Amino acid sequence: MTANAAGVAARAAEVRSGRLAWGSMAAEALEAQGAWEQGAAPLNAFIALGPHADRQRRPRDGPLAGIPVAVKDNLVTGGFPTTCGSRILEGFRSPYEATAVRRLRRAGAVIVGKTNMDEFAMGSSTENSAFGPTRNPWHRERVPGGSSGGSAAAVAAGIVPVALGSDTGGSVRQPASFCGVVGIKPTYGRVSRYGLVAFASSLDQVGALGRTVRDAATLLEVVSGHDPRDATSVNRPVPPLAAACERGVRGLVVGVPREYFPSGLDPVVGRLAERALRALEGAGAELRDVSLPHTRYAIPAYYIIAPAEASSNLARYDGVRFGRRCRDADSTERLYELSRSEGFGTEVKRRILLGTYALSAGYYDAYYGRAQEARAAVARDFERTFRDGVDVLFTPTSPTPAFRLGERIHDPYRMYLSDVFTVTANLAGVPALSVPIGLAEGLPVGGQLMAAHWREDTLLTAAAALEAELGTVGSPPVPSGAGTA
């Protein structure tokens, strides 16, 4: 824990200078992970844990030298299975590695494990995992958010300082908010999706989680950049992101979109958001009321587009070439039917059905076509706002703090609403970030920042200022021996 508590950049420097052994932090991470599994309410943040660091023969210097990193289980990773939290991929080992993971290794990082997630990243609580739910380290009867709940919990629990997640509709930011850590979803095209198992290809983006804004920035900088293997990755220079954290917000125009502060907002979340805005103002930022009028179309559009793409992306899990295959099928059709009905969980099936329906002949225009129009309208809202001089938007990340395990799992619509503030950034492709802004009765609350395309640096400047003004939310109590939370 002690080694992992300091900033990633400083720790990596110690490894490079030889003051810290290359594998020591990874060993501590595995030890900490073991402690969190003790007792009646294990954290269950990981689906697979790494071989000991010494067995990873990779460059031992670089910006993440010796830093233990956890990787969401939908990024294909050498030496680990990649399951996406699904039975259908149980035990699947990819013969190739995701670009983002390769960049981690090249930067000297040690991959310590694959983190738990909602199956195929479909969910907002990490309860839709075939390998059991992950618990929130702050309160073990609460969810960590999702779908990158394992990564957020692992960082919050102090097991690793940074982790990779993926964000399709809020899957990095919402769990970051629930777990009191920083989570950033970069601009669509900033990080290669090669090797990120697709959920909704036009919305998916690899994201970074960290204990601090600087740590998240350091991780994001390592994985960013053009990849010729991903036709949607964009070839433009990555600005120095860690350095952006030092800039300060004086003169920065912070837009406050009224659609993100509805009357139904949890009052504690509202109060903490208000306090965060005052803090930004106190640090020299200018606040400006703005409107993003098409926000209300975002959730319906998202729940057409994402399932439509998913219904096609998940067609390859058919039991023919890899993954789970039903052995009792007597025809090809039965093979598909049985392998898929045994392999996929309820939420995945629900979305495949929704998406298949939305793309069907005769319904395409009414659903998929209209959803694309709504998406374009949402994107235009952002364009206009940023063109009118707003540098960054501030909103709550999620309408509530972490809810209870089981509370929403049978109520998909309420579950979907926990992404109400986050899906817009995915639809528009703009970068967005969640930073802790306080505790509500012992549960962390996150504030969301959104900026124009490619302006991750602005997000990080504003987030670092908030972190400095508000102080961190601290860490959840460390488990001791076999005790429970």
Place this chain on the structure above:
Amino acid sequence: MKDSPLEAVIGLEVHVQLDTGRKLFCADSTAFGAPPNTAVCPVCLGLPGALPVLDAGAVDLALRAALALECTIHPISVFARKNYFYPDLPKGYQISQFERPLATRGAVELDNGRRVRIRRVHMEEDAGKSLHDRFASATAVDLNRTGTPLIEIVSEPDLRSPGEARSCLQHLKRLMEYLGISDCNMEEGNLRVDANVSLRKRGSERLEASTEVKNLNSFSAVEKALGVEIKRQTRIRAEGGAVTRQTLLWDAAGGNVRVMRDKEDSQDYRYFPDPDLPPLVLSAARVASLRAGLGELPRAKHERFRRQYGLPAYDADVLTSSRPLADYYEAVVACGRQPKTVSNWVMGPVLKTVKRGIADLSSPGLAPGRLAELLVLVDEGTLSATAAKTVLAGMARTGDPPGVIVRREGLMQVREDQVLARWVTDVVTAHPEEVARYRDGETRLLGFLMGQVMRASGRKADPRRVNQLLRAALDADAG
């Protein structure tokens, strides 16, 4: 059909494999005949997380095809997913183009002068192969073919007979081969044809229910199957029945069509734009440069070859079958040789050498100037035609100029009368009986005696001069 009140309405869908040598969205080879599942990678296997990246070379070939078919090229076209489950379709969808294809509204002109409109040309990836006869109780899947670059050319239903359909296909094949777009090898599946057929009252514009005939893997299959299907539809209508929309499979062995599926329960492919691939944006400059690179198309070249060089249709056909061949022919003629002689040599010995893989048209030994030198030696009478073929083979093999080979191998034609007369005398002396019969009027024996002289000379004698000397010898002594 000629006197029938009905006419056939035929449209073609032609899949052509692009000769890029690699797959459309990954770099695997598309060479034919690799062991099953060896030309594969995460992308074409559809492994979790793998992503397609479009090959620009395939786009260029597809554009050449579309331009040669006089199509309108769309500055923005979109790749779409065609979703269906099949064991040899690893992703569960095929990447194709649907609402926004690469090109639309083109035309080809048939030999009878009729224009057939082309509805669209789009790009897509091929699926793999299911092998049903490899194992007794299981279907095997070979994914080497998966991701092979194809264009689909769809014609309007402008064809009126099986013969026209065949002629249209021949024209398409010729164009694709000539422009180096595809080798159009039908046995290897590099050119595949489906045909839509319906019948209607002659002169009517009404669209009737059509059937789609698949598995047409040769030109004669296209012609035969369409003939059979037109007869079948004619019979149904004569009996007062109605043709239903069906997909039919041509059975070449049985000479008939069988129903593969009813169109009514056809699948919903749930096409939508592929979010992994940005729209294909083509600059006007790129299209213009490809258009300029097309040059003279085969039909125009064919006509010019006949006119300018006085070649028979057959020669013009062969010589304009590919651009490198046509260019080669013209380069040899430009060296001052007689066009028909050059044609004979190029279509004969030169192409034979190329087909045997000894050399190709760009090999130094077969350079147009070298072939012209060789033909000069033949024209001068320095080399016999037979010897010249030997020299050509030597040129192809070694790359040496013809003069060097002639000297090295002593292939120079013998033309000195003294030497030739001795061989003639020897033969006349050695065959008194044949000579006597010749003199009695059996003149066809001249050929036999010529042969004997040529053999005696080791085939080096100048046959024209031998002929003269032999006649003189036989006729002189006739008394």
